[in-house]
Every structure is written in structure tokens, then in C-alpha cells.
Amino acid sequence: MQQNFINGFTHELKTPIASLRLFLDTFYKHELPRQEQLKYIEFMKRDTERLADNVEQILYLGRIEDRSYKGEMSLVDLSKFMESLIEKARHLHEDLEIKIKNSGENWCHVDRKLFEALVLNLISNSDRYKQSSSGLLEVDVLGEGAKITLSFKDNGIGIDKKFHKKIFKKFFQVGKSAKGSGLGLYFVWQVVKMHKGNIKVDSEGKDCGSLFTITLPRVKFND
Known part of the structure; x- marks a missing residue:
């Protein structure tokens, strides 16, 4: 590996x-x-x-x-933060149509640099594994109760269900024709875990697109 x-x-x-x-x-x-x-x-x-x-x-x-590293956390409105990251990503991925919607203010603690790298990694994957020259990625930020759900849904080549539990492992790649280093989704998983969150992938398989869903602790303020 x-x-x-x-x-x-x-x-x-x-x-x-x-x-x-x-x-x-x-x-x-x-x-x-x-x-x-x-x-x-x-x-x-x-x-x-x-x-x-x-x-x-x-x-x-x-x-x-390095288990001693806890990140440089700051309180951010994830909805606005994601909008700024998507704007940057559009410049880097002109052949990928990126849409974003959110449910208003959604505050949480994040390491800005690490979380930006996480988001750009997932967007790069959607671009890299799109089916045609013009792919589509829909990003959704939803705050509900004590958690924020951040989802990335694309119309790309999809992921076989037998790989869903393996895809976040270090060095894992889907087939010999896979592109990249085999570290991207492992990196994403590590960043999510450091933020006390969870991530999962859903896909019906070949040519059916993929959905990556991240849940994070939400900061609620007293009215």
C-alpha cells in the first residue's frame, strides 16, 4: 500500500x-x-x-x-465560510458546476485551514471523477438542533457499495485505474474526526454519482 x-x-x-x-x-x-x-x-x-x-x-x-495536535479552532458561521470556499473552488474547477444552499447561520468550531483543505479535497474528487466534461456538484449546509449536516452530492462515476466501508482507509484506492495518492479521503476522515464529527458515503454504484455527508457539532446561542 x-x-x-x-x-x-x-x-x-x-x-x-x-x-x-x-x-x-x-x-x-x-x-x-x-x-x-x-x-x-x-x-x-x-x-x-x-x-x-x-x-x-x-x-x-x-x-x-500527531495525537497532541488539536487544531487551531475558531468559531465560524459555516454557511458563510462554505460560500467563500465554493467561490474559490469555482475559479479552480471551471468545468464543474457547483451549487450551494444553506439554512441560514450555522455556527461551529473549525480549524479554518484544515477545513478548507477538506472541502477543496472533496470538490477536487467530484471534478476528477465526473462522467463528462461538465459535472455537477450540489453542496448543502443544514443546521438542525445540536448538529450541522454538510453534504456534497455529485453526478459522477459513483462508488461501488462494496468499497463504502474501505474508502476512508489510508492508501486505499478503488481499482488500479484510480487517480491520486490514496490519501485524500483518509485526510478528509481525519479532519472530520478531529472536529468531533462523522462522515459517510452513499452511492448506488457505477455512473450513479456519490453523496458524502458530514455531521458536525453545532454551537447554539441563547436567545
Whole structure:
């Protein structure tokens, strides 16, 4: 499994590096019109962001697995926080339509950086495993009683039911053709657990999309 991780993570790093090399080589060898330059610069920005996200995820995971680390918690309105994260994600995933709805203010304690990485990880998965060039992800924030339910529902390739209990395990990947390092959903699970929450996945199988549901403790204020 560790070898699968090394292969997967190396691939995750090499892909944007190869892309950056190609774009830089193009700049070096050709005189490009300004409009073309701006297009390639935007591509390179995305590749550097992808590299940074991959490295940051490994560093975060190392901190989380250190049991003494409890996170840098702050009180946030998860509805507004999610709206800001979705806006950022739309810029990074232009071929994925992302819709969000919420039930008003929903306050909870989160580590902002870790939770942002969690959300962007789930969104990246929806983009990576979409069925067509234009996928759909629906994000819902619902506060009820003592808990907040955060759901991510997509119309992607789906997940076979036999993998539902395994998918959050470290280094686990669905089949040899799986993309990524095998750490993404393990990272998500660890972050949710650190926030004293729960996460589950539902999918009817191949080509039926996936639903990831996270529940978190909700902070209620006295009227």
C-alpha cells in the first residue's frame, strides 16, 4: 500500500511539474502575443496551486496524526465560510458546476485551514471523477438542533457499495485505474474526526454519482 501511495503521490507532483516545464519551454522558444501569454500564465498559476495543495495536504496529515495536535479552532458561521470556499473552488474547477444552499447561520468550531483543505479535497474528487466534461456538484449546509449536516452530492462515476466501508482507509484506492495518492479521503476522515464529527458515503454504484455527508457539532446561542 505504501508503494501505491509513493507512486500516486509522485504522479500528483510530476503532472503539474511536467505541465509547468512545457509552458516555460513554450515561453522560452516562442514569441507569443500578450493574450497567449496571459493564457499560459493562468495555466501555470493553476499548476503551482495544485503543487502547493498536494504538499500542504501531506504536511497537514502529519500534524493531524500527531495525537497532541488539536487544531487551531475558531468559531465560524459555516454557511458563510462554505460560500467563500465554493467561490474559490469555482475559479479552480471551471468545468464543474457547483451549487450551494444553506439554512441560514450555522455556527461551529473549525480549524479554518484544515477545513478548507477538506472541502477543496472533496470538490477536487467530484471534478476528477465526473462522467463528462461538465459535472455537477450540489453542496448543502443544514443546521438542525445540536448538529450541522454538510453534504456534497455529485453526478459522477459513483462508488461501488462494496468499497463504502474501505474508502476512508489510508492508501486505499478503488481499482488500479484510480487517480491520486490514496490519501485524500483518509485526510478528509481525519479532519472530520478531529472536529468531533462523522462522515459517510452513499452511492448506488457505477455512473450513479456519490453523496458524502458530514455531521458536525453545532454551537447554539441563547436567545
